[in-house]
Amino acid sequence: MPRATVGALLVALSFVVGAVPAAAEPIAVRFTEGIMRGFPVLRSQSGEKLAQGELVQIPRGDVVESRLIFRFKDGSLYDERVVFSQRDVFTLLSYRIVQRGPSFPESLEGSVDRSSGRYEVRYKGDEDSPEETLKGQIDLPSDVYNGLLSTLMKNMPAGNPATVQIVAFTPKPRFVKMLLKPAAEDLMQVNDVAVATTRFVVRPQLGLFASLLIADIPDVKCWIAGGEAPAFLRFEGPLYFMGPIWRIDWS
Template identity: 45%
Template structure:
């Protein structure tokens, strides 16, 4: 039986103890960002992009990572932002040796359906699980960065996340600010907030008790969000999947490459 708990990116927590939807403070719209995935030793293991476009009342985002070993991480989210952020559709593909198994997950709030496809290896049969699903209003798979950008300074929150074990299971996530940190943009110093994200203890025990009986020693999720003026993503640190190593995801800056100068003799 396949078991799955993807974590990202590019997902995300008032001192309230019950999960609740997050109000919109900064509307989303159009974006094209470039990202790097590095090991904790600094080696770049993947490059990617974050795309976003508004289509009518809905916003579509896509987060893609191409790994050096040929693996693929491709996450698509459709959401609305009328007063509160609401996840409408979600699709995730994980494929290749960087992941414990090939995986595709889809869920649709309007249709009330989910599908999970897994394949342990290329010679193994594909396992398909489907069923009905009632998404919590505050389910934020693939939306954590935008949720963090919309939290007032110093505020914590609890939200929901859909894990598939393989049946859909609601995990409550607690997110809170743990530190203020300075970052440098060029030669300019800026202030950023570091957030920590953890499943509530009952969810943590459920998740890791089913997967491998204990919580990994280095298991953690940290986000760094620029909090001056308009908020922005700076860095994520944590595993990309439940058995994966902790990695760092950061921004890449495009630059113009000078054309090669060739010497030609007449």
Template identity: 35%
Template sequence: MRRNDLLLLALLAIALDPAAPAKPIPVRHVQRPMHRFMVARSEAGKTIANGEFSQSVQGDEVTMRMTYKFVDGSIDDETTTYRQQGTFRLVRNHHIQKGPFFTKPIDFSVEAATGIATSRTADSKGNLHVESKHMDLPADLANGFVGTLLLNVPHNTSPFRAAMLAPVGGGRLVQLLISPDSEQAVNLEGQTVKATVFRIHPELGGVVRLIARLLGLEPKDVMVWVLEGDEPAVAVIVGQLGGYGPVVSSDLVGTRFEK
């Protein structure tokens, strides 16, 4: 069996792990239009991609797009629309990963209102195959905007879960356990700002964890630095893109850690 097939098997096992329901996160900081830039680096500190983040608002709907362009030509492009009305609720999400950086390309979208998840794949001849299916999705599905949720929880919040739809087998529900890990000062454009460091932990059952570990594909925790204050912001994300592969540090341009 090829490694790509083993990867799919492991991710499918992870996606089939039962998930407890997550709780909706109340809106504490209303999101506004913005435009920011990120830079992604390898564990060795080498720049591997440049990122651009944009956010537009129409009524209570927010549309955000995060695009990474890699030096090797790969693309990671995710567009998410959600509502911020009392609590956060996903409208739609579309995530594309392609190029040599990614072991398995992804083109996956979900329409939360209809429950339709769509996967687009190309065969060895380049022919596009589109597969859609209907799913019963939870109201608190957080594909594409987990970072926004972190902007709206207290820095000393109790651990909570976020429901996600993984792009495996046409779409499988999973859960993430999110908790504050520590506090750290960061420097943003010459100004020292306190940040809360959140840990995002994929919850795997015993058998699932064992399978992933044996295949060397156990997903690692993701760490997120959120700047505190009246207008909190995600400053740094350290983790695997897509839940597998090498660890990448994605930083808001102008951010560095205080010594």
């Protein structure tokens, strides 16, 4: 993405929310997360395999540590670490994201921590730009859920939408409201089995000015199998703001 375009998008994002966002109600825990290890695959829309993933999730009492890594064939890296509490409601405790390599327009390492109220961002716009480091204070509202959107979808009452927030590193961290909305009931083929799923649409709730500047934001879609043991089956959307549509599933 051209540097000028990136700059325009960052300006637009600065109009998304105010400096002190109003928190909505946190999402209640209906299904607790347990120990897990899986190997998701990231593909292009045409089906080309772009990256092999690994997801490791370990609960320690009411606190869960989760790490998702995608190692791209072109040498790029996507590394996301989430620590959250699942006592009565889901609460993000800390978050760290690393993305670098030719599959991404910028190199970024960003982190936020609820207990310390601190953030740190290391950012490099392109290969010829110097690395920038930003540090400061951040007060995380109770409904901030970086890295947890699919977990929330598994816990939302059937048919009910929810609005939450994420921290977007632009590179300075900003809060962006996200609408999680069940859109349709789909049958998804998993090997030889047709699985009933709910297709969720995730869309940022932009202010008027940002909406005028960015009219073609792609929808993010997630497919969740419901029932007594809900499960994530597929993701389609960009991994970074205004990025290409990629697909994540288990095969």
